[in-house]
Amino acid sequence: MASPTGESALDITDQGLRDLVERYSTRGPRYTSYPTAPQWTDAVDSNVYRDVLRNHTDPSPIALYAHIPFCKRLCLYCACNVRITGKQTLVERYLDAIKKETETTAELFTTRPQLAQMHFGGGTPTFLTPDQLAGVIDTFDAHFQSIPGAERSIEVDPRVTTVEHLEMLNAKGFQRISMGVQDLDAKVQETVKREYSEEQLIEFVADARRIGFEGVNLDLIYGLPFQTEQTWQRTVDSIISIRPDRLAVFGYAHVPWIKPHQKTLEQFGLPTPEQRLSLAIQCRRALIDAGYFAIGLDHFALPDDGMAVAFQQGDIHRNFMGYTVQDTDTMVAFGVSSIGDFPAAYVHNQMDTGKYIDQIEAGGLAVTQGHLLSAEDRMRRRIIVRLMGNFHILPDKIEQEFGVSFNDHFASEIDELEKFVEQGILRHDETGWHATLEGTFVVRNIAMIFDRYLETDRDTTKRYSRTI
Ligand code: SF4
Known part of the structure; x- marks a missing residue:
């Protein structure tokens, strides 16, 4: 089956892969924002955010994100902002x-906007009881x-997550659930503690579909210890037989300088960049052969799913929730470490759960950094x-x-794009530049051409995960 770029996913040879x-x-941003978070400063705080909200007059519907940071146990690959706790008093204060x-x-908000999208992430939102979650x-x-x-x-x-959840x-209008499966192999799961x-x-x-959820998203991660071609194939085949509407297949982001618990995984040996790309391509081949569309950097969807x-139609959007179908230029965000995305600014909440609660109790908002966007x-x-x-x-x-x-x-950016054309990463026609199949694997590298902050921030090694 052809990929959406019009080329066969099977066309990349092993040599092409190594090339x-x-x-x-290299290392580079995943571009859920631009400029990326390392460029943000504490010049944007809650007072600046108040002005951003007061000056937001765009009547278009917006997206809402809520971050629930709590989890019962830490998965060793986790790079999210989590709080492992059993204390209900902390949870109640947070709510x-x-x-x-x-x-x-x-x-x-001077003009109260309407919502086109509501998403809960974490952490584990269903760490909350059904009543607590319904209250939010x-x-x-x-x-x-x-x-x-x-x-x-x-x-x-x-x-x-229970049937009651x-x-x-579903009764409150939620149509889609996302689950981080990551890998079904017992040894990999035991190693990463999930x-x-x-x-x-x-x-x-089956329960979710019976109850009425129209969309089931599953996430996989490649690049974990003990993943081999055989174990990975078994996981991918099992997932295909469950037939999720959408899949996200992420490369493991190993950033132990930010998440020290990830260092534990190094003793087991992590796949090389070649092995990682091989696992990514193996999964991509299997999913495309099973009828999925490959979308963006790391998403797949069944042909009748809205995302496909x-x-x-060339109408996919990207924000902090990843790829989305809803065209919203604004996302208002709640909870610790959440990021609001406005046409004029990014606003980032306090990263520490206790401090977030203290700041909200004191003043109602908890923005500690961000960026005001120029034209x-x-x-x-x-x-x-x-x-x-x-x-x-x-x-x-x-x-x-x-x-x-x-x-x-x-x-100057066009000169760089043309180099990618010569290398077979892009093709150029009268409408513009389009990534080839190879180019879709290195789209972050292409995006980096337009990132003018990277020029003054060449010390990317320690900040970002690998582009492949
Ligand atoms: S990976 Fe998910 S479930 Fe595991 S600790 Fe992180 S947020 Fe919690």
Whole structure:
């Protein structure tokens, strides 16, 4: 089966694979934002955020993200902002803080926006009891009205998610659940301390579908210790037989300088860049052969899923939730470490759960850093987001939206793009530049051409995960 780029996923030879790694394996951002988080500063705080909210007059529907940081046990590969706890008093204080943050934020909007999307992430949102979680959803619904057909989704951990959770969520309009499966092999699971059987997964997905969830997303991770071609194939085959509507297949981001617990995994040996790419391609081949569309950097969807349809129409978007179908330029975010994404600014909440609660109790907001976007930032963000989502750069669209001459403004970037054309990573036609199949594996490298902050920030080695 052909990939969405029009080329066969089976066309990359082992030598081609080695060449890709040799030439393009470096460290670089994943571009869920531009400029990326290392460029943000504490000049953007809660007072600046108050102005951003007051000055937000765009009537378009927005997205809402809520971060629930709690988990029962730490998975060793985890790079999320988590709080391992059993203390209900902390949880109750946290829920009160989310409520107060929501009230404060909603009051500051001059024009109260409507919601096109609501997403809960973590941590483990279903660490909360069904009643606690319902309370948070009710708070959001009391302050923001959702448009008809708004998408509601939540990350669930089947190990702590009950049928009662699923029934409550479905009754409150949640249509999509996402689960981090990562790998079904017992040895890999034991090593990364996330143990869960295939039978439990099958039963859980069946429950979710019976209760009425239309969308089931599963996440896999390649690049973990003890993953071999054989074990990985078994995992991928099992997942295909469950037939999730969407899959995200992430390369393990090993960043022990940020998440010291990940260092434990080094004693078991981590796959080399070549092995990682081989696992990525193996999975991609299997999923495309099974009828999935490959979307963006790391997503796959069944042909009738909204994401596959949007991809075919060149209409995929990217924000802190990853790839999305909803075209929202604004995301308001609640909870510790959450990131709000506005046309004019990124705002990042306090990273420590206790301090987040204290700050909210004291003043209603807890922004500790961020970035105010210049017109140049906004234009480069648009190029990078479109490239990461749809694998193309279309100069006409940029010229129409930002009123610049693409050829004049990006003359040096065009020289770099043409080098990628010569290397077979991009092809150039009258509409613009389009990633080839090889190019889709190194789209982060292409995006880096437009990142003007990297020029003054060449010490990328320690900040970012590997591009391959
Ligand atoms: S369940 Fe998810 S968020 Fe919690 S520790 Fe594991 S990977 Fe991290």
